[in-house]
Amino acid sequence: PWLKNRWQYRHIPGPFAPPFIGNLLPIFRMGLHEYMMQCRLRYGKTFKLYLGKSMLLVTADPEVARKLNYRMNNRVIQGQLQLNEDDQINSQGLVVARDERWRMLRLAWQPTFQSGCLESYAELMDSSAAQLAQSLRAAADSGEPVDMWRELGRMTLHVVGSTAYGVDFHTLEQDASSGAAAEGAELIQACQTVFAAGSITRGSIYILLNAVLPAPRLVGWAARTMPDKRLTQLIQARRTIRSVSMDLINKWRAAHPAAASGTANGTANGTANGIAAAAETPLIEEISAAVPAAPAAAAAAVADAAPAGSRDQAVDEAPAAAAVGKGKGEAVRRKGAGMAPGSFMGLMLTARDKTNGSALSDAAVVAQANTFTLAGYETTANTLAYCVYNIAAHPEVQARLLAEVDAYGRGRKVAYKDLDQFPYAEAVVREALRLYPPATMISREVKAGGFPLTPQVHVPAGQQVMSFLYGYQRDPEYWPAALEFRPERWLPEGAALAAKSPDAWTPFGSGARMCIGWRFALQEAKIALVRLYQDQTYQLQPGQVPLALQQNITLSPRNGVWVTVVPRS
């Protein structure tokens, strides 16, 4: 395939790539996102590069990316090491699922993100943000610098616990040395490890070998037999997250005995924290007996949803660059069927495949919960950390944000009905997502019929194409003052700085497979910004401008965002 690829795509420009290692050396040196940016500048909007032995076909043209994302529904998850049952479990999550299975899962997830639910999450998000602000107050008193990236991660995980599962993950407690707070700290550590250790450049040597050597089984065998430190940490971290998910299933079953009684392993067999027990729990097991009907609200919501994959639905939902600042999502304020916070697990456990009536196995439910926990943790924490960094680095932005926050009222809860009162905070979030998109590129597998990547190159079915959104979101062809942090470009007054293409801002992807949590994330970020700036500001520790970035699974601050917390008078 290596030789065939090189021949077949010889007309697509790209850097010289030696066999096996491909372009890994410069990628190691400057990071994948920066290297791809260089390729974009040197070779144009369509190029190829080699991530070890695998070729990446890349488009940095937002219009081509839109066509690709709307037409293709599967993504390729590259070079996964198959180590243990956690890999089998995680391959069933919504991010990885394909075709009909993905469609079924997407429908099952959807009610969680409808307006009715988002409304009920607002209070929980507000409470988590207020708790974080309160805990940062202690840092203000002591004058000790804090890493806002990590602090914000404590909050985003707290929000996942309360909104999706109706539990307190205890990640916001000040003293994490024992009890539930220590378990919360363990969960945070596990999430951080998954994101840090899963990358080619910073992860286990076996992840690198798997990218380079054309012998995945051999590498898999060696990794299982002689795991290195990073891999051992990764395996342990995944086990921790899975245990928490399993514990949440058990808790749900214990709290809903009537609904759970119909399930094969519907007994609450967790220990106090579930972490020890879950490792022994037989996970890969189908729910065989009659399954209770989905909760009425969920069923109604699923029935109402447009068929996933339809272009209309995606267009309706997509937060296109051009639309922002005008209607600001009236469409997304449609009232959905209200689900109580914490219903995610119930939705998953009672979801059924319409085609054959089967329920999700426990493994599949664990996979969805793992996905929610991880997706809800890292991306939003990164986004908010980029906001804090940029606000601190731009005094004029901070002044305007503070004016908006003060106009609402210091110490006041941020209510869902008032979210329209923070256009500037929203502009800050959108601008941070433009310059620092946590996902720098997204993948699609070309389906039958192929895809016209350029007028000369028709990509055949099965091939992966990446949309390099980090590239076009920073491209002066689409953005005036492209590399400047200018939130006003998202407001009517900043029309001269607005995007020149409605497709040039896609931090959440696009098409039917677009991020399912985008409204959740924007809402959380906005509420958090208001709360965090009500009583304090954050001053950057010296030496952090420009911010050092690194591309692991997400684009994250390489050394965190270190600030001193300054109380407001």
Ligand code: HEM
């Ligand atoms: C600022 C925060 C976030 C960013 C920047 C982000 C970005 C993305 C992107 C770029 C994709 C791929 C879209 C595509 O392929 O077209 C994605 C998918 C996904 N995101 Fe997010 N995301 C964020 C927050 C969240 C949250 C809070 C959740 C909720 C739990 C979430 C859950 C997911 C899931 C499940 C998918 C896969 C959807 C599918 O394949 O159908 N994300 N996200």
